[in-house]
Amino acid sequence: MTVSHKLPPNPDPVLNVEITPALVEKHGILPEEYEKIVAGLGREPTLTELGIFSVMWSEHCSYKNSRPLLKGFPTEKARDDQPYGKVLVKAGEENAGVIDIGEGWGICFKIESHNHPSAVEPFEGAATGVGGIIRDIFTMGARPVLLTNSLRFGDLRSATVRRLFRGVVGGIAHYGNCMGIPTVGGDVYFDPCYEGNPLVNALCLGVLRHDQIKRGAASGVGNPVFYVGASTGRDGLGGASFASRELTEESQADRPAVQKGDPFMEKLLMEACLEMMDVPGLVVGIQDMGAAGLTCSSCETAARGNAGIEIELDRVPQRETGMNSYEIMLSESQERMLVIVQKGREREIEAIFEKWDLHAEQVGEVTEGDRMVVKQHGVTVADIPAKLLTDEGPVYERESREPGYLSETRNWDPEHLGQPGEAALREALPRLLAVPSVASKRWIYQQYDHMVMANTVVEPGSDAAVVRLPLGRSEKYVAIANDCNGRYCYLNPYRGGLIAMVECLRNLACSGAVPLAMTDNLNFGNPYKPEVFYTMKESVRGLAEACRAFDVPVVGGNVSLYNENQKGAVDPTPVVSVAGLIEDPNHITRGFCRAAGERLILLGGLPDELGGSTYLELCHGLKTGDAPRVDLEAEKRLHEFVRGRIRDGRVAAAHDLAEGGLLVALAEMLFGEVTLGAEITLREVPDGARLDALLYGESQGRVILAVDADVEREVVDAAHAAGVPAATVGTVRDKPELSVTCAGRAGPWTWSVVELRSAWERAIPEAMRLPGLPE
């Protein structure tokens, strides 16, 4: 135990108060955690120090309730079977992970949540979420090349939900568009469980050469510490601890805890930082000031660098007058970075920031020892061992208990429903296509500049987005998909985790990409509730198992807990995003049929499960049953097969079965640049098989290929040889009519594809035109 002398009084008398248990509790610190602080410091903390601990030991910064679970994730590739894919910077080491993509290049990507700020102020909350994740990427030395996002909202019939949805999309668009980074994709689901607590997870991906990788470490005693970017104001005080509390009625009054973003400032900051990092040997370490701002960046760089750091607050650029040490250290003003520069080269960094009209102030230096020392007006206001804040924070293995509802939903039997009539089955398709989670997301992505940088190859709306990487002479493409069906995770958190991952990988396979690595955003409720913790534990187990099965390492991510509203926790939502690589542009594949005459081949067998389906919820008002089964080995064979045929040039289009099932997937394939039709015959439907499960069930491991007629036989034979069930189910037609027959059982049903498409395209815009809000 370190014995330290008492600190002198703070220059601001307001801060010289006795640290009472009530004050400790107000900072979200448990009594036993407080004892740990006192033991670590060898004395009582000052109020400034208490504030520093409250943010650093919050879930947002410390992962104290999730860290033991995250250890289950593979962080490196197990096999060295490709000329690329090695993890260069692992999860947790830095702001974001880096993966080798060959020829000396790497990609760096990560997803992060801004759920609670978006619930309180959707536009600014979402905008600053995008700003934060972009900083995480360029901090690593990478130039950001794309953004995606995963969003979850309540039912669009609620005016409040529409306000949040409009605000979040507007905020993401505002920030990303102004930065000039294309927002190329993502996923969106609407479910009443997210009412009042939307999920806003933003992802950024950048490219860099291996020799451009920067570390967030303070090293070299005497090296100056620079503060660059925007001035500090009283923004978002305590945002990190704010993100780690349940939203209550009172947090509506927490408005000041939401920061306002300035994408213009960030654009300048990004260009200046990239220019600075390109100067050999100038930058020793760099870290952005996100949650917990100056506090987090200074203690984390010191801890990583095994050094001490000393900061003088008088030198911090301030937007407001009279800010005290507590306010400055906890401010969450956006668009700021901490940079450790090689001593003697201060003038070089100053010149670069002058060019961009930005602040670059030396606020301190790297010191001997292990302490983070903060001074103001010459008085030491905080003096804490840096690692006590970072590595030595509390870690909990929370209690876990299976939620009671699971035994009921798991044993649900579809026979309760009776067999659906043919008319009901026919009516279900246009209605399913108009379910906002299934419907066209154009209303969203037409607000995002998804083409800036002129490298977007596959625009939003296909299985995965594909972007050409700007690598000078080498030519490579990155594919990216986001996924997670919270309903599956609610019904079976383990399988839900597996499905989130395999569906994402399937999307990449359909796009022709080889998966590189995964980033995840674990969105759950209050971890102190054993039932919530159980869903988190099981979901993570599913994700990790799928990662190991496919040898796809996890390179970073984010945990967002306390996602609850008055009715309880949101559905467990472990959002997954996988980036994949495509080396030959001829292998880039979309999900839309191209011409009449193409044959449609269903891979993976006929769907036969109803549990957790959109159909069940829409047509029967039921959120029940078990989540669909997952066979990891069959999935692997399927993905390899699809990628192989794409490489052979045999595939015109590939699309996976997801929400809405077989007919929704088939219909979506006809919604390309030209609206096409198809004639479908499903053969060998077993007697007694439920037609609703066949047509609308969401069985996993299914892909539909569109291939030219002359290779149909070959592709089907090759599938059988590869152990992948395959059957030709129909032919693409010019006439925009979809007809479906279940041979010997039912049909034909016919639909106008123009009408189906219209239902699919108009669902969200029409929902957003409902009265009560201006258009």
Added chain:
Amino acid sequence: MKAAVIQFPGSNCDRDAVHAFDDVLGHPARLVWHKETSLGDAELVVLPGGFSFGDYLRCGAIARFSPIMAAVSEFARRGGVVIGICNGFQILCEAGLLPGALIRNECLEFRCRTVVLRVEDAGPCFNRGDLGDTLRIPVAHGEGNYRIDGDGLAALRRNGQILFRYASGGSAGDPARENPNGSIDDIAGIRNEQGNIFGMMPHPERAVESFHPSRDGIPVLKAVLRTAQDAARVKV
């Protein structure tokens, strides 16, 4: 032709423009920082898209006061060819180098999509004979709603200054054939009366490669280059 692409703080299509001119069309292009006061040996000036100065106050309102803009005005006054794309178009209008103004999209939202443009007969290089009847080129903007008073509009029409119109009123429900911003008379791009300053909201630099939504940006950029070549010849 040597092109100077002006880089304002907040420009974000600057590199795309350089790439299109330099790598795709083979005409050397370089970035010129807005604090410069000279265009050097440039034979063509491009004001690229983006959010110069964050689009604060009004789009393009602050950029027009950048030091380089004096050189751009002088270059144009002497007959040099200047093209403003998206934010560049907004800057040219704010600077008074092109008539009219661009305001918030009628839908109040940003719009990013590929649109069909109707080519108008706007003089040498920019006409249906050279460019074809229609072009498919992406737009991406929040303030592309072109406004001009009645007399001004009449003058644009009379002088053949309208380069492109959004092809509206096509098959119902096709978003590519809708005016994306409410622009008066469906105007998507114009030129000045002399025919050496061009402004357009659509992004031709996003339609130059095989994987882009089309390669219709190439003839547009070539028309600009040909106009610049002609202007250079006249000067000599």
Added chain:
Amino acid sequence: MKVTVFVTPKKNVLDPQGAAVAHAMTSLGFKNLKSARMGKVIELEIDGVPGDEFNAAVDRICEDLLSNPVIEDYRWTLDEAGR
């Protein structure tokens, strides 16, 4: 001195934001609305003495930068007490 500049869209120029506000007010049951126009307010603190020269300087910056005469009108008020 405190100068408050009001910039508004010209009468005959389309004002999409004003139209949206009007639409929202009407749909919220505000029946007597005739029109809504939306502009911006810019607050300036300027050293100087009131007079023709001062007025001309403020007008100039309003015309050159703060408003776009093609689409916007401006007016401003002087609040000497705010000194």
